[in-house]
Amino acid sequence: MMHVLQLLMDGLIDGGAYALIGLGLSLTFGQLRRLNLAYGATAMLASYLGAALYATQRAPAWLVAVTVIVSATLIGWYVEWMCFARSGQESEQGFGPAIGAPIAGADGREVVALASSFAIWMQLEQLAVNLLPQHLNAFPSLAAQQDWVIDSSLGELMVRPDRLLLAILAAVMVLGLAVWLERSRTGLSWRACADRRLAAHLVGMPVARLQTAAFAAGCALSGLAAFAVLSLDGQVTPMFGMWVLLKGLVAAMLGGLGSVRGVLWGGLFLGVVEAVAQASVGAQGREFATYALLFFVLVVPWKPRQALGLSAGLRG
Amino acid sequence: MLEISDLATSYGKIEALRGVTLSARSGTVTCLLGPNGAGKSTLMLTLAGILKPLRGSIKFEGEELVGCEPAKIVERGMALVPENRLVFPGLTVRENLLAGAYRRRDMAGIRSDVDAMFVRFPRLKERVEQLAGTLSGGEQQMLAVARALMSRPRLLLMDEPSVGLAPLVVAEIFSIIEQLHREGVSLFVVEQNAHMALKVAQHFYLMEQGRVSFSGSPGEMADDTVIQRAYLGQQRAEPGLPTSP
Numbered sequence: 001m002m003h004v005l006q007l008l009m010d011g012l013i014d015g016g017a018y019a020l021i022g023l024g025l026s027l028t029f030g031q032l033r034r035l036n037l038a039y040g041a042t043a044m045l046a047s048y049l050g051a052a053l054y055a056t057q058r059a060p061a062w063l064v065a066v067t068v069i070v071s072a073t074l075i076g077w078y079v080e081w082m083c084f085a086r087s088g089q090e091s092e093q094g095f096g097p098a099i100g101a102p103i104a105g106a107d108g109r110e111v112v113a114l115a116s117s118f119a120i121w122m123q124l125e126q127l128a129v130n131l132l133p134q135h136l137n138a139f140p141s142l143a144a145q146q147d148w149v150i151d152s153s154l155g156e157l158m159v160r161p162d163r164l165l166l167a168i169l170a171a172v173m174v175l176g177l178a179v180w181l182e183r184s185r186t187g188l189s190w191r192a193c194a195d196r197r198l199a200a201h202l203v204g205m206p207v208a209r210l211q212t213a214a215f216a217a218g219c220a221l222s223g224l225a226a227f228a229v230l231s232l233d234g235q236v237t238p239m240f241g242m243w244v245l246l247k248g249l250v251a252a253m254l255g256g257l258g259s260v261r262g263v264l265w266g267g268l269f270l271g272v273v274e275a276v277a278q279a280s281v282g283a284q285g286r287e288f289a290t291y292a293l294l295f296f297v298l299v300v301p302w303k304p305r306q307a308l309g310l311s312a313g314l315r316g
Numbered sequence: 317m318l319e320i321s322d323l324a325t326s327y328g329k330i331e332a333l334r335g336v337t338l339s340a341r342s343g344t345v346t347c348l349l350g351p352n353g354a355g356k357s358t359l360m361l362t363l364a365g366i367l368k369p370l371r372g373s374i375k376f377e378g379e380e381l382v383g384c385e386p387a388k389i390v391e392r393g394m395a396l397v398p399e400n401r402l403v404f405p406g407l408t409v410r411e412n413l414l415a416g417a418y419r420r421r422d423m424a425g426i427r428s429d430v431d432a433m434f435v436r437f438p439r440l441k442e443r444v445e446q447l448a449g450t451l452s453g454g455e456q457q458m459l460a461v462a463r464a465l466m467s468r469p470r471l472l473l474m475d476e477p478s479v480g481l482a483p484l485v486v487a488e489i490f491s492i493i494e495q496l497h498r499e500g501v502s503l504f505v506v507e508q509n510a511h512m513a514l515k516v517a518q519h520f521y522l523m524e525q526g527r528v529s530f531s532g533s534p535g536e537m538a539d540d541t542v543i544q545r546a547y548l549g550q551q552r553a554e555p556g557l558p559t560s561p
Contacts, residue, residue, distance in 0.1 A: 185418075192404050192415045199402040201366055203463065204390035204419040313406040 002155035007275050009157065015251075015271020016167025017229055019174055021244055022251030022263045024221035027177070030258030030314030031194050031214040034110050037117040038079045040245030041124035042219050043226040046072035047236050048128040050227065051137045061140040061231065069223035075124065076219020080212055083116040125241050141234030166228050171264060173221070178260040178316035187316075190214045194258070194314035222248075250290055253297045259315045317342040317471055317502055318363075318394075323372035325355075325362045332358040334526035335372065340471065340519075345493065345503045347517035349510055355526040356506045357399050360475045364396040365389045376471065391419050395469035399476050399506075401460040405449025409440050412448050412459055416466030426466070433462040436492075454485035461492060465501075472496065474505045478512060490516055514538060 025039050050068040053059045059067070144162040181187035193200040193207050193214075200207050226244065230236050251270050255262025270293060277289035318340040325333040332355045340346040350356050361367045363374060365386035374381040376394055384392075395416075404412050413433055417426045434441035437458045443451060448459055457477055464472060477493070478486040490512045493503060497516065507513040513520070520537040522530035530537075 185414075188407070188411055188414060189418060191407060191411075192418075195404040195406040196402055198366065199398070199404055200415075201386045202364055202390075202396055202398060202402070203416050204387035204467065205415075206385070206387055315406070 002157065006157055007279050008272060009159070011272035011275030012268050013160070013163045013167045013271070014275065015268035016170040017163075017225070017267070018247045018251040018270050019264045019267025020166070020170035020225040020228060021222070022248040022255070022267055023170075023174055023177065023225070023260070024218035025245075025248045026252040026255065026257055026260060026263045027221065027314070028215050028218035029252065030260075031190060031211060031218070032084055032113075033194070033258075034084060034113045035117070035257075036079065036083070036215075036218075037114065037245065038083070038120040038124060039219075039222060039248060040241035040243070041121040041128070042072055042075045042079060043222040043244045044236075044238075044241030045075055045124045045128040045131075046223045047139070047226045047230055047240060048131050048137070051139050051236050052131055054140050055132070055138060059140075061142060064140050065224075065227045065231075068227040069220055072223025072226065073216050073220040076216045076222070077212065079117065079120050079124075079219070080215040082120055083113050084215065085208065085212065121241070121245075125238070128241070129238055135237055137236050139230045139234055139236045142231040143234060162232050166232065169228060170225075170267065173224070174260060174264040177221075180316075181260060181314065182316040186210075186213075191314045191316075246290065246294075250294045250297070253294065256315075258313055261316060317377060318504065319373075319375040320359075320363075321373050321375075323359070323362065323374065324370045325358055325367050326370055327358075331370075332526055333362065333369070336523070336526070336528055338521050338528050338531065340502060340504045342470075342502050343497075343500060344518040345497050345505060345516050346519045346521070347513045348504070348506045348521045348523055349508070349513065350506075350523035354523045356523055357475055359523070360396055360398070360473055360506060363389075363394070363473060364398075387419060390467050390469075393468070393470040394473065395464040395467045395471075396473040397457075397460045397464045397475065397477060399479070401453075401456045403448040403451070403456050403459050403463065405447065407448055409444050409446055409448055409451070409459060412463050413466050416463035419467060429466055429468070433465065436495075437462055454481050454488065457481060457485070457489060458492070461489075465496075469501070471502045471504060474503065474507075476506055476508060478507065478509045486512060510537075 021043075025036065028034075028036050028039070046068045049071045050064040053067050054064050142162060144160060148159040148161055150157040150159060181191060189200070189205050189210050190213075192203070193205060193210050197207055200210075222244065225248075226240070230240070247270070251267035252263050253266065254269055255264065255266030270290065273289050273293060274286045277285035281288070320339065321337045323333055323336040324331065336355070336359060338348075348356055348359070358367065362369050363381070365381070365384055365388070369382055372382070376389075376392055379392065381389055381392070381394075404415060407415065410430065413430050414426065417429065420426055434444070439455055440459055440462060443455065448456065451459060461472075461474070461477070474493070477489050481489065486509065493505065493516050497503060505513065505517065514534050514537065517534060520530070520532055520534065521528050
């Protein structure tokens, strides 16, 4: 009994981190209907810049956090400019059925955007590896020294306070962003641009600028997530970019790409499934569960496409 | 109020507007007729700043609009109700209206205008928290008009407001046009339904193959045998429309 409870709790707490990682990816997908493959690499290069600052200057953790978030935002701005800005503008100038179509149909340009974001992924990852060539790099550690132990009549429960804090941060960020999207003027304009680009122009929204802002905000979130996750490990490796993209994508997919609240449920679900797989099969089972879940989300036929995988537009 | 001269717009190599010259006077309803592919919607999108013209000028209340961003044009007081309505399907009715007021900052004024829209369009009030994509065609058209009015335009551009709607709804749309006209809003309407347009418009233009080929009053428009044969004749064939004597 206690064992199952412990398993569930570990899963949920890990899932919070996945939700935080997937949040930015879901936001940018919702905004553009285009998948940003350079998402993980953005977080990784930003983390490497933070790690380099830490290694050379012995910078305090808060300064590293600011560095990671700011550089993720700037790198995101670059990625948007390279991969997504032009592909968006061109489709507005389209004519015939493209006029008035929602932001993206399969217009061919999304393939260009996808392929170029892959190229930028490789470019950013190579930059990071050139910056700090060794495999293991130190990162400021905020890990808790001790676990909390909750005694009860049934047995003991172990809680890692730092991980719990991360999960709470994730929930706060997700719900905060969702409410902000629903209530604020800028949130409304982001959703409007994602919903129908031409109409957003017609009511006077600066669509390109709003798109860049939403994209940069998504990347800033990836920086925040990267710092939060890495500061618990106290180290960063070149595998980090791929890890961010994979876990973030599965969490965002499970919740419905473009749905902000969905990411939280997707992340928590992924965390629990992984914890169960690890307990029953071992460490390989954990990774297998991630891939199986991703595949499952893509092919599962019994849910409308709105709810899983490719949702329409951006929702709170 | 609106003076367009020698306006040309193209899609790549296809020239859709080949030197359009026309004007809309303040306080009137001006109607632009023409067959499919004549360039009417292209003209509307060019006026709204979505498409960039190759040459020519658009003067609104004496100020040049060519080269202005769509946002600037909305701020100057010209709003487009686009073809096929183009409401935001994933936003609620209320959010659609708020989006229409995006360029405005007077929160109190926006709120009272939203309420005013619900008085004007009671059907929208019933659906205020419903997603716009779930509304009927007529309701979406009303929402599109209401959204454009939220920017407080002095000139309202409407691109085929009656297309695809049931006759009763078409009549409702035209009564809204008449009402706006009485309230002092100037209107420039693209319309295929010449019968209905004859009842509300004070001046007519006919556009064919990217050029204006006729300009005149409703009397001249109805008398012109060419137009009658080409357009009123066609309209008679459509089900549900009143037949002319």
